[in-house]
Amino acid sequence: MSDTPPSVVIEGLSKRFDGPDGKPFEAIGGISLSIRPGTLTAFVGPDGAGKTTLMRMMAGLLRPDGGRLQVLGIDLSVDPQEVQNRISYMPQRFGLYEDLSVQENLDLYADLHGVAADVRKERFARLLAMTDLARFTGRPAGKLSGGMKQKLGLACTLVRVPDLLLLDEPSVGVDPLSRRDLWEIIDQIIAAEGLSVIVSTAYMDEAEHCGHVFVLNQGKLLAEGSPAELRDRAKGLTHVVTPEPGVPARDLQARMIDAPDLVADAVPSGGQVRFICQPGCDTAALKSLLHGCDCQPRKEELEDAFMLLLHQNKGSEEGGAASPPPLASEAPVTEINGNGDGPVIAVRDLVRRFGDFTAVANTSFEVKRGEIFGLLGPNGAGKTTTFRMLCGLLPATSGELQVAGVNLRKARAAARARIGYVAQKFSLYSNLSVYENLDFFGGAYGLRGKARQDRVNEIIRQFDLDPDAQSGNLPLGYKQRLAMAAGLLHEPEILFLDEPTSGIDPLARRAFWRTITALSQAGVTVVVTTHFMEEAEYCDRIAIQDAGRLLALGTPREVRERSGITEGNMNEAFIAIVEQARAAGTNGREAA
Known part of the structure; x- marks a missing residue:
C-alpha cells in the first residue's frame, strides 16, 4: 500500500469568490493535503469552512484559482473530464427526477454513465438490495421519504463502479435509522469493491467512523489525523x-x-452536562461556576477535539463569521406571565387522513407553558403532518386540538396570532436586507408605526444582527437566527421550530439552543422537531412517532428507560424504540 500513489494530492490550493460587498474572499486559502487510496476519509468543519468548495474542485466542477490539485494521478487543470470519467460525486442536493420511478432514475443515470446493458441487471439488483428499495422500483422518486431519496441518490451515484466516491454531507436532513442505513451501504461498498471514499459531514459520529479526518474552518486546514x-x-x-x-x-x-474563558463547550446528556475545560482554566472559578456540583472526568470524544479546535481558532481574521456566537443570557422576548398551570397545547385523538392514507392516527399529548417539547420520528413518520396541524397550517380530519386556549378546528386564525413559526428551509426574502425583512414581517403580524420600528430595532439588537446585510448572503447560522427573530417579532406564547438545525454544524447548534433556553426561561413554550437525537436532551419531554402513531412519550430519561438502553445515548434509544415497534408489527401507542 505504501507504494500506491495517493488518491488526491493538494498543494497550496486556493479558490476565491466575490463576496456580497463585491470584494473577493477566499473560500479555500492555500490548503495542502494528500489522501491515501482505499481509505474512508472525512472533511469536517462549520458552515463556510470550505468543505463543499473543496469537494466540487475535486469533482472537476470548479476551477482552482491557485495551487495544484491531482486526483487519481491526473492533474485536474489539464484533464478534468478524465477525472470525471473515473469518479462518482453525490452533492448535498442530488438531482433525482421526482416524476420518474426509482427504476427509471437508475436507468437514466446508467445511460448517462454509459453502463453496459449486460452489467446493469446484476448491478441494479445489488444496489436495490443494499438500499432496500427493491419493493419500490415502480414508485415515483417524489413520493419517497427523505431517507429513501438519499438512498436512491447514493444508488444512482453508484450505477457504475468508480475509482473514487465523493459524498457531500450525504445524511443531512435524514433520521437516525436512515443515517445508519446509509453508512451500512457505504461500508458494504467499501468492503466489496475496495473503494476510496471521501465524505464531508456535520456529524462527528460519522467522522469517527472514518480512517482519517481533516478539520477545516474558514478555508483553512486546522488539523488532520x-x-x-x-x-x-x-x-x-x-x-x-x-x-x-x-x-x-x-x-x-x-x-x-x-463562561467561554473557563468552558470551551458544554452539552446536556442524560440529565447531566458533558463539558470541555479550556486548557489551563482556573479550577477555583470553574468550581464556583458549577455551584459545587459533582464533577467527574470522562473519556474524550472526537466532537470534543473538534469543538476545542474551533474555539482555539476563533482568533483568526474571519473566525466565527459563519457560526454566530450564543446570544447573551438576556431572554430575547418580554417575559410571559402564565395563565394558570393548564396546558398551552392539548391534543386528543388527533387524526389526519389523505384519501385512504392515514398520516396521523389517534395521537394524544399535552404541552405545558414554558416547556420545550420535542417531536421526533423517522422520515415519513407523520411528525411534519402533526406539526403543521399544531401550527394551524393544516386542518385535522378528526380529534380535538387546543393551542394557546383556542380550538384550532374552529378558529385557526386566532390561534396563529399567538404562535411563532420557523420553517426548516429559509423562508424570508433573500433580496431584502435584515431590517427590511423584519419590518415587513412586523407589519404582517399587525405591528404599526413607532411600536413596529422599536420592536424591529430591539430584536435586531437582541439577536446581534446587521440590519443592512442582505438576507440571502448571510451564512446559514445567521439565516437561522434571522428566521427566529422574525418568528418572535410579535412576542408569541408558543414557538414552533421545524428541524431548525438541519445541515448546520455543532458550533451553530450550540448557539441556537442557548437562545432556546433563554426563551424557555422567559416562559415561551417551544415545540421542536429534529433529527439530531442529542438535541432531545434539551427537551423537558419528547414524543416519538412512527407510521403516524405515538410510540413513546415522556422525559428523555423515561424514553431511554422505555427503550431498554439506559446506558446508551438518545440516538440508540430512538432506533431501539422504532425497531421494537416495527418488529412487533403494531406500531402500538405506548407511553413511557
Missing part, C-alpha cells in the same frame, strides 16, 4: 457534571456556555 489522534487533543479536559437538584441540565449548560 486519525480519530484517535485528534481525540488526544482533548485528553484531560473532558468532564461530566450533575446539576443541582431541580435545575434542568440545559440551564446549567447555558451558564457554562456563557
